[in-house]
Amino acid sequence: MTPEPRSGRPRSSSREVLSEAACELFLEQGYDATSVSDITRRAGVSRSSFFNYFAAKSDVLWSGFDEQVNAAARRLRGGEAVDAALTGIGDGLAPDALALAITNADAMGIAGELDRDRAVRQFRLQRELAARFVRDGMPQLAAEVRAGALAAAVLAAVWAWADRTAAERVLRDLLATTIALA
Template identity: 50%
Template sequence: MNTTGRAGRPKASSRETLAEAACELFLEQGYDATSVADITQRAGVSRSSFFNYFSSKGDVLWSGVDARIARAVDALDALGPRADGASVRAILAGIVHDFEPDPLALALRNSAAMGLQDELERDTGVRHARLSAAVARAARGAEIDVVRADILGAAHATAVLSSLRVWAEEGAGQGSPDAVLREALGLVYDLPWSI
């Protein structure tokens, strides 16, 4: 059985190869000037290989975080009436736990050089809305009123996404996003889960 891609790369590394090629090109020529064709040519894989892993060039940056957010949303939805501040924070901590430098961290740290400021702002908003809504649903499931639930959702989502951004901007090798999130959630503790 042939386990190599068109350029002789093992299939298992295609995702990483594409992400690396995309980030190199974003740094060299900017995000807007980089096409999917540029990325696949640099990576030595076919266009269809790109779309096996990513839905768009922006997805290259977010796919790792999106998978973590999806798991967190599922876990938050499963809490039901058992949702409380501690269980929600534990689930959210899973988003950043053992997070390694990846394309998103590189993009956050080099957003100006890559020409990604607007893209990152818009895409962060999408992830914020998804995470905020899931936390708010968990809060409402625990019979917290709608306004407080929405505020808790927004505050917790902001803590997670801000932590990843600050960690990346400070230099991903300088500490852990877990520590930054713990500090950020400390600010949210002033907004109690229940009255």
Template identity: 50%
Template sequence: MLAEAACELFLEQGFDATSIADIANRAGVSRSSFFNYASSKSALLWAGFDERAAALERALDAPGVDGPAIVEALRAFADGLRPDALALAIANADAMGIAADLERESAVRMARIAATVAAALRHAGRASIPADVLGAAYAGAVMSALRHWAHVGPGARSLGDVVAEALGSVPADPPRAATSGAG
């Protein structure tokens, strides 16, 4: 209800011109009630994503999680996201005047996923740098898929399918750096 009210207002008057009081009023709740649901206008849009990211962190915080299990956890993360205000905001970012905010907030979420995946890979025995690089690649694939899914229309395909396709672009076991014996 709050997220829908926010999106309506963002489309009508723009993100920056919309206050939390405006959103609360449109949704029929008090301004203080707004903060029971979200800490900011942006957090309201990202709430579902953030819940799924927390579930991903729990899923990957287990011994022996590596390669295929990580890909499966990322797919489950995506399957749990529903078309909501975030997808609408991504698809209509320019009309809502929210593009810069989405870019900043996307970077925060991408870093969170990258760190989560990298930690799981390190825990499974992968060296730190390759774990960080793979974590960033997997996170980039997820965020790219989210943007594509929102722009194409969430009803066209499931986000899980789009994420699976994007993750297919990341080598499952990238080549390890060769060491040189020459000196």
């Protein structure tokens, strides 16, 4: 007896479909005017499916980056060299909803939201880095300052990468450059 085929979209594609639908709607009607219901209707999935992937509307834009930062945090906790863990954020981060949002922030009406979300993610990365530096024996204040500079460098690289339509330069190379500057 063969199992019944499952209905609905395959789990692996729903996140991408939701991101595409959200970006289309943000461009068409603006970020604030777009509801989660609008996104799910456009994507052809249920509202509960949306929340299987994202905690909030803004997370649609950040999911790829968040996955890369989570992986970098695991590598940092596992003892990987800081520079390698941070440049690794660029591995597998393809131009996605975040890059589109960065390059079209004004058209989407999302510039303020991006700034707030960028700050949250920058601080989260800073906390991970500072904890690593303290574990390695660095004094707390020095760890916070170094971590803040590196976290800012990572987000600056992502913005520069996206702002150049994400095709001119490899993100990993931009990360290496900004990390060296920090």
